[in-house]
Amino acid sequence: MVGFLIRRTGQAIFVLFLVTLATLLLVHLFPGGPVRALLGPRATPFQIAYYNQQYGFDQPLYVQYLKWVNQLIHGNLGFSNHLNQSVNSLIAQDLPKTVILVLLGTVVSLLFGIPLGVYQAVHRNSVADYALTAVSFLGYSTPTFFLGIILVDWFSVDVHIFPPFAPQGSTVGAILGDPKALILPVFTYAFLLYALWSRYMRSSVLDNLVQDYVRTARAKGASERRVVWGHVFRNSLVSIITLLGLSIPSLVGGAILIEVVFNYPGMGLAFYSAALNVDYEVLLGLTVLATVATVVGNLLADIGYAVLDPRVRY
Amino acid sequence: MSIEASGTQAILASEAELGLVPVTNQRGMFRRALEVFVENKLALVGLGFIVFMLLFCFIGPHIYVTNQVDTNLDNYLCTPSAQHLLGCNELGYDELGRLMVGGQTSIEVGLAAAIVSVLVGTLYGAISGFAGGFVDAIMMRVVDAGLSLPSLMVIMILSVIFHPTPVTIIFIIAVFYWFGVARLVRGETLALRNREYVQAVKVIGGRPLRSVIRHIVPNAIGTIIVQATFAVADSILTLSVLGFLTLGVAPPNTDWGSMLSGGLTYIQGGNYWWLIYPPGILIILICISFNFIGDALRDAFETRLQRR
Numbered sequence: 001m002v003g004f005l006i007r008r009t010g011q012a013i014f015v016l017f018l019v020t021l022a023t024l025l026l027v028h029l030f031p032g033g034p035v036r037a038l039l040g041p042r043a044t045p046f047q048i049a050y051y052n053q054q055y056g057f058d059q060p061l062y063v064q065y066l067k068w069v070n071q072l073i074h075g076n077l078g079f080s081n082h083l084n085q086s087v088n089s090l091i092a093q094d095l096p097k098t099v100i101l102v103l104l105g106t107v108v109s110l111l112f113g114i115p116l117g118v119y120q121a122v123h124r125n126s127v128a129d130y131a132l133t134a135v136s137f138l139g140y141s142t143p144t145f146f147l148g149i150i151l152v153d154w155f156s157v158d159v160h161i162f163p164p165f166a167p168q169g170s171t172v173g174a175i176l177g178d179p180k181a182l183i184l185p186v187f188t189y190a191f192l193l194y195a196l197w198s199r200y201m202r203s204s205v206l207d208n209l210v211q212d213y214v215r216t217a218r219a220k221g222a223s224e225r226r227v228v229w230g231h232v233f234r235n236s237l238v239s240i241i242t243l244l245g246l247s248i249p250s251l252v253g254g255a256i257l258i259e260v261v262f263n264y265p266g267m268g269l270a271f272y273s274a275a276l277n278v279d280y281e282v283l284l285g286l287t288v289l290a291t292v293a294t295v296v297g298n299l300l301a302d303i304g305y306a307v308l309d310p311r312v313r314y
Numbered sequence: 315m316s317i318e319a320s321g322t323q324a325i326l327a328s329e330a331e332l333g334l335v336p337v338t339n340q341r342g343m344f345r346r347a348l349e350v351f352v353e354n355k356l357a358l359v360g361l362g363f364i365v366f367m368l369l370f371c372f373i374g375p376h377i378y379v380t381n382q383v384d385t386n387l388d389n390y391l392c393t394p395s396a397q398h399l400l401g402c403n404e405l406g407y408d409e410l411g412r413l414m415v416g417g418q419t420s421i422e423v424g425l426a427a428a429i430v431s432v433l434v435g436t437l438y439g440a441i442s443g444f445a446g447g448f449v450d451a452i453m454m455r456v457v458d459a460g461l462s463l464p465s466l467m468v469i470m471i472l473s474v475i476f477h478p479t480p481v482t483i484i485f486i487i488a489v490f491y492w493f494g495v496a497r498l499v500r501g502e503t504l505a506l507r508n509r510e511y512v513q514a515v516k517v518i519g520g521r522p523l524r525s526v527i528r529h530i531v532p533n534a535i536g537t538i539i540v541q542a543t544f545a546v547a548d549s550i551l552t553l554s555v556l557g558f559l560t561l562g563v564a565p566p567n568t569d570w571g572s573m574l575s576g577g578l579t580y581i582q583g584g585n586y587w588w589l590i591y592p593p594g595i596l597i598i599l600i601c602i603s604f605n606f607i608g609d610a611l612r613d614a615f616e617t618r619l620q621r622r
Contacts, residue, residue: 011458015455015459018455018456019459019463022459022463026472029475140602140605141547141598143554143558143594143597143598145555146554146574146594146598149574149578149581149594150591152581248464249461249463252464253467256466256467257466261578271467272470272559275474275559276560283467283470283471286467287463287464287471290467291462291463295462298458
């Protein structure tokens, strides 16, 4: 187990090295380099040289990389000249709001997706199974933003039940203080994730139902409820953990779209406006943050998997 | 399938692997897969819809002729009428004609991005799995890194950098999709590379690349085709997301996602349903169609393995 932990952590560190390198190279893909992105096409050669010198862009790439990583390790994600604000303070301000959205959406979708997925597997090929499969197909194929738009059209424009925008408060308390406005964004987010969990849970339970231990449990006279919820369900749940770890990039992506559609003042919206303004410090800072979250999430998921499932030994 | 027939298949296969005859078991495999595929009604419906959409987008503009280049503000948000069957958008473009033109971009980019990413992913995965050891470990860490990047964020950054045309956007989408394909194909390769016929190539002095291209890739073709089908649906969705974020193809070019983005602006100003529902529903239907086909193909190729 210790060997596995060391090896797996080593892999994660190597992956982090690769992704930070890729992210830094991204800066240099901007036409004319980062300096053009900030100073614009009319900057004089003197201004460009001055800027490059001041921000270290005239140094060799490996020096830039080491300096940048050094800043990252010390928790400094950069400074946005566009917002006149450090990326850290931007994150401190917006991240909690996005975390609320992601947590609420994920929890709601798991609460529906997992039990319904189990139900579908146990009652496979029934009318309910087909109906729920159709729902999850719809979830897979509907663009997040389109679902958001039609929900706004139905519930805010046609019938005035919910406001068309997410809560606009600047603090977490203000956001939670307006639960009515949270319903549409959270529902949209949860519906698309629901498709993922329920389909995965269904096939996972189906795989487990034919295992030997299920036959053993039945032979020992366990009730069907005990077989499904006491044995199969618990074993299927283990693999959901891996899926959760792997889903972090799509959770982040989903959050961006929800925040844009509902004008939810979180990190996704900040990232989107940074993209429109070519505010590359914010773009890179937030990308690195999301990437590190993913790598660490995958690592924890793998370790959790190894802890929970004694059959898995790497 | 009788035992005799599968015996013949096996003999043919081994002769093929020795390079004596072309790989003739391929046709049999595809024919059997086709049999399973046509039994799946949903997949046939999906296929029918895709054929219909191809006709609609590529032949349609020659029948229902509209001007999709010049704006006409006299038609600002005009309601559906005999002249404009689905009304017009805020620039006076005929919405039905725009659906056809936008559909061309969506389908072309979706197909091309899927092909590029599956080709790259297949070669990368097969080489990594076949090489094994240290090379495999490094190559797979690169894939891990790619899969850890939040794809939508980086795709947005790349779109900002490159101001995408339909051609560059293909590569922007493909850059992120091939990692997943590579990992799957590598898994298949690990299972295949110790088979006798692959070992035989090595023994008779065949080059490694020959094993990969002539033997491993054709045997993993089921997985690859299934992945390609899902990749088309995902690429169309990604393109529509970029279009919605106004980071997609530039006007007068358009795609279904960009059309939705325009529609969102006017949603609160009145009942402009034709700006929202037609493009949105077409995206959903075409993605469901490709998903149905992908599922049916997966069943078709897996059945082949079971029958063996």
